[in-house]
Amino acid sequence: MALFVFWVLLSASFEWIHLCLGLVCSFIVAWINSGHSPFVPKSRLAVRVLLYLPWLFYKIVQSSLHLSKLILHPALPIAPQLMTVESRLNHHAAVVLFGNSITLTPGTITAEVDRNTLIVHAMDQELGEDLAGGKKEMETKIADIFRDVEPDL
8 A cells, every 4th residue: 555655646646547557556566575476586586696796706806816926927836627516506596606607707617517516627726725625605605695596406
């Protein structure tokens, strides 16, 4: 009812077509936001992904600086390696986002994905430890994005 009253105040029109349209729109907005709509998890998910992007951008810049340091070092201290990263993510989209985030980060590439196992190429030990080591910060952030989405794996 509050949405409908707000509609009437904003439209400043008491014609039956405006009142009917306002009632229908108010009902739809209330229904979507009450949790009865299948669109609610997707909209929450989209907001969480948008909130994840600044952190990912920060990691991309941080990794770019590390990779630049490796490349510009006279001894070129790279130690390329393929490693297996076991993920605890239980949603296909979460694993895809995890793999894409790894690939977007300079110095690492997701070479293969098989359910929750990712094979990642890293340019040196430090870049590999960020993914497979105890940190697993990226995976934790992605798990938080998908925390209330039904598992599908």
